Amino acid sequence: MIERLAIEGYRSIRSLVVDLAPLTVVTGANGSGKSSLYRALRLLADCGEGRVVASLAAAGGLDAVRWAGPERGSRRGGATEGTVRGGPVSLRLGVATDALGYAIDLGLPVAQRSAFDLDPEIKQEHVFAGTDPRPAGVLVERTRGAARVATNGGWSELARGLHPWASVLDEFAGHAEAAELAGARRMLRGWRFHDAMRTDASAPARHPQVATRAARLDHDGANLAAVLQTAIEAGRDREVARAIDDAFPGSRLRLPMVDGRMRVALEQPRLLRPLDAVELSDGTLQYLLLTAALLSAETPGLIVLNEPERSLHAELVPALAERISRAAGETQVVVVTHHASLAEALGGAAGALRIALEKDAGETVVAGREGLLDQPAWRWPKR
The missing domain is CATH 3.40.50.300 (P-loop containing nucleotide triphosphate hydrolases)
Incomplete structure (x- = not known):
């Protein structure tokens, strides 16, 4: 069973982590972000099919779906206060069962002239044990073009020079040393x-x-x-x-x-x-x-x-x-x-x-939560 869902930088969702149950009912007024949560789940399923980059391109590219609010800020009296964006553009999606999880970090392509400028790049992918991608639980790690798998003796290299549109779930799901990749892909394809x-x-x-x-x-x-x-x-x-x-x-x-x-x-x-x-x-x-x-x-x-x-x-x-x-x-x-x-x-x-979802100064939040500290644990790996 899917225990936890994490979304960051997608449409009206700046940062959202929710636990799921055998039956989860997502409610909220029109425009509260229900569709954003639903579409985020579909994008995660697309990761299992190897088509998440194409799906985002079909939606207009990362610029068309990324979080449009400030990178940091506080909500006071219905107005958002914060600085302009300073860090890299990032769309992060993650999901976890009690035994296995998957997280992906997508960003804008490195500046270059290409006919495929709407294609985002896969910056990071992680397959991990447990419900939170903390470093100690990472089983498979992909950073840009390099991928490695955790072994009893440390780390073993899977690949170098991975294409920015190619997912480790597709490229190495059958690898003898990375059975967790097949498990993560099977989980996503089962939705x-x-x-x-x-x-x-x-x-x-x-x-x-x-x-x-x-x-x-x-x-x-x-x-x-x-x-x-x-x-x-x-x-x-x-x-x-x-x-x-x-x-x-x-x-x-x-x-x-x-x-x-x-x-x-x-x-x-x-x-x-x-x-x-x-x-x-x-x-x-x-x-x-x-x-x-x-x-x-x-x-x-x-x-x-x-x-x-x-x-x-x-x-x-x-x-x-x-x-x-x-x-x-x-x-x-x-x-x-x-x-x-x-x-x-x-x-x-x-x-x-x-x-129950609601909008707070343009941002989708869970009704009744006090803030980011009042949500389930989730630690995004740093780029």
């Missing part, structure tokens, strides 16, 4: 994100798709029917049936297949025929998509839901909260929401943690 799934009239989930086993839901929900059928055949038939009945009492899911293509339909009381996916409301389809994401045959290490309540009628919120709470008994779940009823329902679940 699943579901955000703004399509429910419009042209949504792929509304139309028949090729019937082939699917252990996870596609980002656009195209394989909805296949994911639900795979879950049913994997022994989750009662859970799927309960999810449908909780939201639509007396209804039954149907997954008809014609010519090798499968679609979703819903059989409802007092109707003479099942309603096809193209006839379902946006909210009904959204609920089915979330059900598939939470009950898929694959059990990911972490599921992150961003505003899952979109398009849902208030009557469906309790059923959704029940699905999320049950899923958190099998895998870690983070829910980002501004829906008060959903947050309250989830906050009462066993093992749940609620993190």
